[in-house]
Amino acid sequence: MIPPAAAARAVEAPSFSTSRFRAEREADWIAFDLLLTKLEKKGAKALTSDELLQLPLLYRATLSSLSIARATSLDKALLDHLEALSIRGYFLVYGVRESRWNRLRRFFLYDWPAAVRSVWKETLIIALVILLGALTSYSLVSSNPEWYFNFVDEEMSGGRDPRATAEFLQTTLGHGKAAAGKGESGLHVFATYLFTHNSQVSILSFALGFAFGVPTMMLEYYQGIGLGAMIAVFSAKGLGFDFGGWLFIHGTTELFAAALSGAAGLRIGTAVVFPGARGRLQAASDAGRTAGKVMVGVILMLFAAGLLEGFGRQLITDTMLRYAIGSLMLLFWIAYYYIPRREDVT
Amino acid sequence: MTAAANAKQRTARAKKIRQFVTPEGVDLELRIASAGLRFGALLVDLILIVLALFLFSLLMLWMGLASQSDVTVVVWMLGAFVLRTFWFIGFELGSRAATPGKRLMGIRVVARDGGRLTADAVVARNLIRELEIFLPLMMLGVGASEDMVSGWTMLAGVLWSLTLSLFLLFNRDRMRMGDLIAGTWVVMAQRAKLDADIAVDAAGDAMAFTEAELAVYGIFELQELERVLRGRDPRAMREVADAIRAKIGRPVAEEDDVFLFSYYRQLKARLERKLLFGKRREDKYASD
Numbered sequence: 108m109i110p111p112a113a114a115a116r117a118v119e120a121p122s123f124s125t126s127r128f129r130a131e132r133e134a135d136w137i138a139f140d141l142l143l144t145k146l147e148k149k150g151a152k153a154l155t156s157d158e159l160l161q162l163p164l165l166y167r168a169t170l171s172s173l174s175i176a177r178a179t180s181l182d183k184a185l186l187d188h189l190e191a192l193s194i195r196g197y198f199l200v201y202g203v204r205e206s207r208w209n210r211l212r213r214f215f216l217y218d219w220p221a222a223v224r225s226v227w228k229e230t231l232i233i234a235l236v237i238l239l240g241a242l243t244s245y246s247l248v249s250s251n252p253e254w255y256f257n258f259v260d261e262e263m264s265g266g267r268d269p270r271a272t273a274e275f276l277q278t279t280l281g282h283g284k285a286a287a288g289k290g291e292s293g294l295h296v297f298a299t300y301l302f303t304h305n306s307q308v309s310i311l312s313f314a315l316g317f318a319f320g321v322p323t324m325m326l327e328y329y330q331g332i333g334l335g336a337m338i339a340v341f342s343a344k345g346l347g348f349d350f351g352g353w354l355f356i357h358g359t360t361e362l363f364a365a366a367l368s369g370a371a372g373l374r375i376g377t378a379v380v381f382p383g384a385r386g387r388l389q390a391a392s393d394a395g396r397t398a399g400k401v402m403v404g405v406i407l408m409l410f411a412a413g414l415l416e417g418f419g420r421q422l423i424t425d426t427m428l429r430y431a432i433g434s435l436m437l438l439f440w441i442a443y444y445y446i447p448r449r450e451d452v453t
Numbered sequence: 454m455t456a457a458a459n460a461k462q463r464t465a466r467a468k469k470i471r472q473f474v475t476p477e478g479v480d481l482e483l484r485i486a487s488a489g490l491r492f493g494a495l496l497v498d499l500i501l502i503v504l505a506l507f508l509f510s511l512l513m514l515w516m517g518l519a520s521q522s523d524v525t526v527v528v529w530m531l532g533a534f535v536l537r538t539f540w541f542i543g544f545e546l547g548s549r550a551a552t553p554g555k556r557l558m559g560i561r562v563v564a565r566d567g568g569r570l571t572a573d574a575v576v577a578r579n580l581i582r583e584l585e586i587f588l589p590l591m592m593l594g595v596g597a598s599e600d601m602v603s604g605w606t607m608l609a610g611v612l613w614s615l616t617l618s619l620f621l622l623f624n625r626d627r628m629r630m631g632d633l634i635a636g637t638w639v640v641m642a643q644r645a646k647l648d649a650d651i652a653v654d655a656a657g658d659a660m661a662f663t664e665a666e667l668a669v670y671g672i673f674e675l676q677e678l679e680r681v682l683r684g685r686d687p688r689a690m691r692e693v694a695d696a697i698r699a700k701i702g703r704p705v706a707e708e709d710d711v712f713l714f715s716y717y718r719q720l721k722a723r724l725e726r727k728l729l730f731g732k733r734r735e736d737k738y739a740s741d
Contacts, residue, residue: 125725126653136647147548170479181724182652183676184683187645194481194642198561199548201476202569210572218573299527303534307583310538314584317634318617375634392565392574392636399577399635406538 125180132172136192139165143195166196214400216448222400223444229370229377233327237366240331241338248339258336273344302413305361309368309405313398316372317391319380323372330365352426355433357416363440364408371398371405408440456738459673463735468625471638473567483640485627486560491639497554502540506533541579546572551642559643565636574635581631588614651682652718659707660715666701667716667723673736675724678717682710 142162145153154162173189180186223230247254252269308326315322334354341350378394379387415436423429473481509532517525544552550570551561562578564570592610621627626638670678681693687709694709697716724734734741 124722126650129650133647140647150548167477170475170477174479179725179728181672181675181721181728182650183679184645184648185650188647190482191643191645193479194483195644197475197481198550198563202548202550214572222573296523296526296530299530303530306534306538310580310583311587314581317581317630388565388633388636391634395577395634395636396571396573399573399575399580402580403573403576 125176125182125185128175128179129182129185132168135165135168136172136189139169139196140192143192143199146199163200166200169193169196214403218400219404220444220448222397223367223404225397226367226370226374226401227445229373230366233324233366233369233373236324236327236369237331237334237362240328241335242331244332244335245339248336249343252340252343255336255340258332269340269343271340273346276341276344276346277349299413299417301416302410305364305409305413306406309365309409310402312365313368313372313375313402313405316369316375316398317379318376320373320376323369323376327365327369349426352429352433353420356420356423356429357412357433359433359437360408360415360440361412363437364405364412367401367408368405371401374398374401411436456736459736459738471626471640473563483563483638485625486558486639486641488622488627490558490560491621491627491629494552494554494558494560497557498540498552501553502536506536509533509536538580538583541582542575545570545575545579549642550575555639559641560639561642563638563640565632565638570637574637578629578631578635578637581629581634585618585620585630589618648683651679651714652721659711662701662716662719664723666703667720668741669700669737670720671734671736671739672724675717675720678713678720682713682717 138161142154142158142165145158146162151159169189170193173193176182176186176189244254244258248258248269255269312323312326315326338347338350338354341347375391375394375398378390382390385393415432419432420429423432469485469487470482471485473483475481510529513525513529513532517523541552544555545562549556549561550563555561562570562575564574589611592607592614616623617630620630620633626632628638632638678693681689690709690713694713695705697703698705698712727734
């Protein structure tokens with residue numbers, strides 16, 4: 108049925124055969140695969156110096172095999188394997204970063220302050236927004252205490268409203284005997300609660316930034332409103348100075364962190380609206396990376412604020428001392444962020 | 454399967470491929486992960502988080518009862534916070550840039566510009582997640598708890614927040630809001646085992662086919678045949694063997710696997726030879 112000559116021609120293998128190609132190079136791929144698995148499982152430290160030298164060689168050999176296979180082979184399993192291996196190898200070979208410790212050190216020494224420094228305009232704007240909120244509600248509540256109930260939730264205030272007596276307000280500041288007695292045992296629980304709650308709010312105010320920064324500003328304005336209303340209530344009863352101390356001890360850290368989270372959100376919002384010479388996507392991702400660093404810092408700051416609020420404020424009842432600690436914290440943050448460094452890499 | 458359907462499938466696959474040239478000048482052809490895989494990975498991660506949280510809570514409850522101190526409450530709250538916020542960040546900072554859910558689905562996070570994936574990008578993309586997951590839930594919660602909010606207002610709020618959460622459905626690169634802001638992509642990264650070379654199988658030379666008999670199929674059919682041969686399911690092999698025999702007009706004379714392996718080997722050799730001369734025949738509908 109088949110002419111013998113034609114049959115012989117069809118079976119005859121061409122001088123370059125993909126099977127031969129594979130047989131020659133297969134050992135490299137298997138070695139590369141094993142090396143990558145080891146690298147993934149145990150890290151770069153587990154590799155001997157011989158293996159480390161082999162890594163880029165095998166990587167390039169695999170990439171070259173992939174190029175050849177794509178041009179010559181139709182073996183799907185082989186192509187898929189080489190493609191997956193190359194992708195895996197690329198990200199491991201080029202993704203090797205500095206050690207964890209180094210990265211941490213750089214973050215605290217340079218990256219974090221640099222990121223915060225670079226959003227100084229946004230920080231200023233958010234600080235003004237918070238201040239504006241506080242002033243609005245302060246003047247409104249001062250002129251007419253009824254306004255208070257529009258600003259502060261009944262449940263949140265816990266009786267701290269214009270109808271309360273000066274004595275009661277005094278106890279909420281941790282001066283009276285009653286407050287000191289009941290607070291003692293649950294301090295750390297309280298501090299932890301404050302920290303996790305505030306962190307969630309900050310993350311939200313950051314995340315809302317991409318909607319052109321408007322929700323972020325609203326959230327921060329709202330924070331200022333609650334603050335101003337409270338101050339108005341306390342100062343009307345002549346407790347303004349004491350309340351200031353009660354707020355100041357952790358408030359400098361917490362409000363600073365709140366302003367920074369808002370600033371991070373605003374940075375993204377403005378980058379999306381006004382990308383400048385870059386593409387919109389590029390601008391958004393540049394802003395996002397800066398904002399990401401700021402946000403890690405914000406969470407750490409809020410942790411400090413939670414400690415100050417939960418422990419410091421409840422254990423230290425002297426108003427002057429509270430002011431002192433609050434100012435010290437503020438000075439520390441300002442110095443940490445805004446004093447220029449020598450090895451400055453943004 | 455018609456020519457049009459084949460072509461459509463090919464362009465659909467090509468649409469998912471993004472050029473990604475390494476410094477060595479090789480295009481890795483990364484494939485964008487589909488929305489379904491992303492959702493599956495998220496679901497797996499959420500289930501794992503809830504499971505971990507449950508076990509952690511049990512442990513803390515037991516320790517709290519045993520020690521009679523409220524330090525365990527603090528540990529529990531901090532633990533839950535860390536788990537919720539840093540689960541994704543922690544795993545994506547690892548060398549495989551993927552959470553367990555993503556690993557299971559065979560996908561990973563990649564920097565869009567081809568550079569290394571930095572920690573700040575991972576942090577940014579995952580803090581946005583907070584918003585994407587919890588905003589619709591919050592809208593629901595607020596709507597349910599406050600009587601003055603009408604059902605329609607609530608629906609509008611949920612829909613608005615869902616457009617943010619489902620942002621990845623509205624762009625070609627399947628970027629979440631977080632990916633957009635962090636400058637990242639999620640791409641396929643499954644492993645593929647190096648399977649044996651079936652073209653050198655011993656059965657390969659048992660039969661010989663003519664040019665005309667081999668000219669009926671293209672690359673698509675070749676790779677489908679390869680899939681069947683690697684699967685080694687006798688029923689599928691029988692069907693395919695019968696289809697090929699009918700097409701090239703051969704009687705049923707040999708074992709199915711002998712027939713298929715020989716045909717595969719010779720078809721592959723023929724198509725690869727053409728490939729070397731720059732002729733790539735995508736499927737049987739393309740001209741030879």
